[in-house]
Every structure is written in C-alpha cells, then in structure tokens.
Amino acid sequence: MIEAGKWRVGDRIPSERVLALEFDVSRMTLRQAVQTLVDEGILERHVGSGTYVSRQRVQEKMSSGVTSFTELTEAQGKVPSSKTVTYKVATPSLSELEKLHLKEGAKVLRMERIRYADGRPICFEVATVPYDLVANYGREEITASLYRTLEANDLQIGKAQQTISAMLASERIAEYLELKRGAAILRLRQVTFLTDGRPFEYVRTQYAANRFEFYLEK
Structure with missing residues (x-):
C-alpha cells in the first residue's frame, strides 16, 4: 500500500x-x-x-572508510564475537530488492546476529546479501567476518551509503542487548558496495546507544 x-x-x-x-x-x-x-x-x-x-529526515553527507564490526572492535583492543539468531535463504523484500539491485526471482541470504565486544552485547544486526554471491562459502566464513571472507576471495570492499537515526528499543531488541525496554538505540541502515560498483550487503543495525558512538572526520 x-x-x-x-x-x-x-x-x-x-x-x-x-x-x-x-x-x-x-x-x-x-x-x-x-x-x-x-x-x-x-x-x-x-x-x-x-x-x-x-x-x-534531514541528512548530512558524511564520508568515511568502510570498516567491519570485527575490524572496528579489534582496533579498540577488544575481542569481537557474534551470536547468530537466524540464518536462512529467502525471497527478498521489496526494500532488499531495491537496495541490492536484484532481479525478480533472485534469492538472498538473510542473517540476524547479536554482535559483542569483550562479551558485552553492542548491537543487533540484520544483514542481507545476494545468495549467488556467497553460495560457495561456509556458514562460519560468512557469520564470523563476511568482509574478510570476500577479500580473501579477491572481492574488494568499496564505498558504503549510510543512514543514522535514533529510536527506542523494542522488547525484543532490549532483551538481545540486555537493555531496558524503551532504552535509546542508534539505528544504522547501510548499503555496502564492491569496488566494481555492485551492492553486496544491506544491513539494518541497532546499537545500544550507551555502548557505541559514531565518529567521523571530514
């Protein structure tokens, strides 16, 4: 509608x-x-x-290098880890079709993960990638660090388009992130591209606002 x-x-x-x-x-x-x-x-x-x-919403164009959660966490001297909530091949939604430039009939791999730093939950992430791009990779290769797996197979990560907004934690997200329901959440929606211009990832991430902040130099 x-x-x-x-x-x-x-x-x-x-x-x-x-x-x-x-x-x-x-x-x-x-x-x-x-x-x-x-x-x-x-x-x-x-x-x-x-x-x-x-x-x-009012948007400000910002530029920054694309860094995976794993790399970002390690750079701060913390140990990254993930818990996979769901992992399945599915028919893409309308927004996933649009963001990933997919054709009708295409399939996607959609996974929900809780991401941790030193065992503390930082964010809940829903990541969608074209299934034909990752069909030959094992589940552990994808869930541990998709970016490193792609780069190990000669696929280079390019630019990303990001939208950041604020919201309140739903009951489900509060449980995952060990927060009170209604706690402040930073929501990031990101489409990431390979250097050849192909969008390969559409991510919707909700960060615990008291444990994560965005910092960009312009």
Missing part, C-alpha cells in the same frame, strides 16, 4: 486490529510485520498517536 501510494508520507496507518482483519493474519504476525517496517525506517511510531509512514 505504501509502494502503491495509497498511504503517503506522513499518513497514519490503520490500527493493528484493522490491518490484521484486512490481511487475514494474526495480531502477532501483523505486529511483527509493522515492527520490521519500523526497523527499516519505512514506518515510525508516535507514542500515544499511532504509526505513520515516515517523513524524510
């Missing part, structure tokens, strides 16, 4: 009860679908008011 223009920027969408009936799904399924769109920045919740199609 958003893609078709029935719901426009700034519009409040119907209640969960109404949408669950309209799409003939359970309230739980509907709530998870809405939360996914909130996490991707397509919808936004207004406390006490409802859920709206997101307005475009």
Whole structure:
C-alpha cells in the first residue's frame, strides 16, 4: 500500500486490529510485520498517536572508510564475537530488492546476529546479501567476518551509503542487548558496495546507544 501510494508520507496507518482483519493474519504476525517496517525506517511510531509512514529526515553527507564490526572492535583492543539468531535463504523484500539491485526471482541470504565486544552485547544486526554471491562459502566464513571472507576471495570492499537515526528499543531488541525496554538505540541502515560498483550487503543495525558512538572526520 505504501509502494502503491495509497498511504503517503506522513499518513497514519490503520490500527493493528484493522490491518490484521484486512490481511487475514494474526495480531502477532501483523505486529511483527509493522515492527520490521519500523526497523527499516519505512514506518515510525508516535507514542500515544499511532504509526505513520515516515517523513524524510534531514541528512548530512558524511564520508568515511568502510570498516567491519570485527575490524572496528579489534582496533579498540577488544575481542569481537557474534551470536547468530537466524540464518536462512529467502525471497527478498521489496526494500532488499531495491537496495541490492536484484532481479525478480533472485534469492538472498538473510542473517540476524547479536554482535559483542569483550562479551558485552553492542548491537543487533540484520544483514542481507545476494545468495549467488556467497553460495560457495561456509556458514562460519560468512557469520564470523563476511568482509574478510570476500577479500580473501579477491572481492574488494568499496564505498558504503549510510543512514543514522535514533529510536527506542523494542522488547525484543532490549532483551538481545540486555537493555531496558524503551532504552535509546542508534539505528544504522547501510548499503555496502564492491569496488566494481555492485551492492553486496544491506544491513539494518541497532546499537545500544550507551555502548557505541559514531565518529567521523571530514
């Protein structure tokens, strides 16, 4: 409905009860679908008011080198680790098709991970990559450090497009990151490209705001 223009920027969408009936799904399924769109920045919740199609935020163009979580953590003298929550080959969503420039019928590998530094949870990450790019790699090669695996196979990491915003932790994210529900979260959405211009990764990451900060030199 958003893609078709029935719901426009700034519009409040119907209640969960109404949408669950309209799409003939359970309230739980509907709530998870809405939360996914909130996490991707397509919808936004207004406390006490409802859920709206997101307005475009003010953006400042920033430049920085692309660094993996593993490299970033090690550079600060900490030990990186990950816990894989889900790992599956799936049909891409509309946003994944668009961000990764995929054709209809393509498959993606989608994985959810909790990333740690010295055993402390720092962020929850949903990473999507074209399946044909990683089909020949083992699960451990991909989940441990995708960037290092690609570079070891002569695929060079290029630029990234990033969007950073603020939000509050949902019950699920608060549990994963050992936070109180409603704690401050920094949300990063990133599309990363190879040096030949191909987008190979679409990541939606939620950082515990009291454990992580972004620093860029311009």
